Amino acid sequence: MDPSLFVNVILYAIPIYLTAFTLYAVRAVKGPTIPDSVLAIDSMSYDLAAFMAILSILFKSPILIAVAIVLALWIFALDIYVAKYLESREMGE
């Protein structure tokens, strides 16, 4: 089997990912409270890291995978900072 066959199957999965990102973004903008928005941004960014790995295969540019690691770590930092701010109303010295 030709490798381009599998690449075509992945190309059909791309619109599904984009629809999911749009729905997460709607919840992040609409979210009635702060934890709702942060949770939506959190899930969206972890999925964006996975999407970045898929894009690095499709574009044949291996450097994009380094971006995914950094993105996952920054989103964890966002979670912890927002949790700390909600709990004690200060950002730490």
Added chain:
Amino acid sequence: MNVSEELVNQVLMIVGTGMIVVGALADLVASIGMLRFPNFFVRLHAATVGTIWGAFVPLLGAAFFAAGYSELGPYRWFVAGGAVVTAFLILLLGPVGSHALARASYKSRAAVPKPLIYDALSEKLKEGEEK
């Protein structure tokens, strides 16, 4: 390239493509849940589906796919290793972040715990304050 190497590459690419497609479908389901569920503590369930099935599984799939995708050249091991590292970081950090956020929003009352029959944690917290 001999025949057995070709075969291993094809098996890796089939498994990787399957995991990426499963991840896309789980991602769609999780985002619909995130939009339709009524409040924050119920939406945590959708977030869990979106983190493990929607990010961990397709990252492992991307690692398998890159390991068998010979058009990337020698850099395919770089892509595969980076994807595995990211997958395990997300497996560890996603649940930790969600738990921290849920605990903080319960304690600060930023979100109302709506479908709730009996709240044992608030009694525990009150006892702790009185002691």
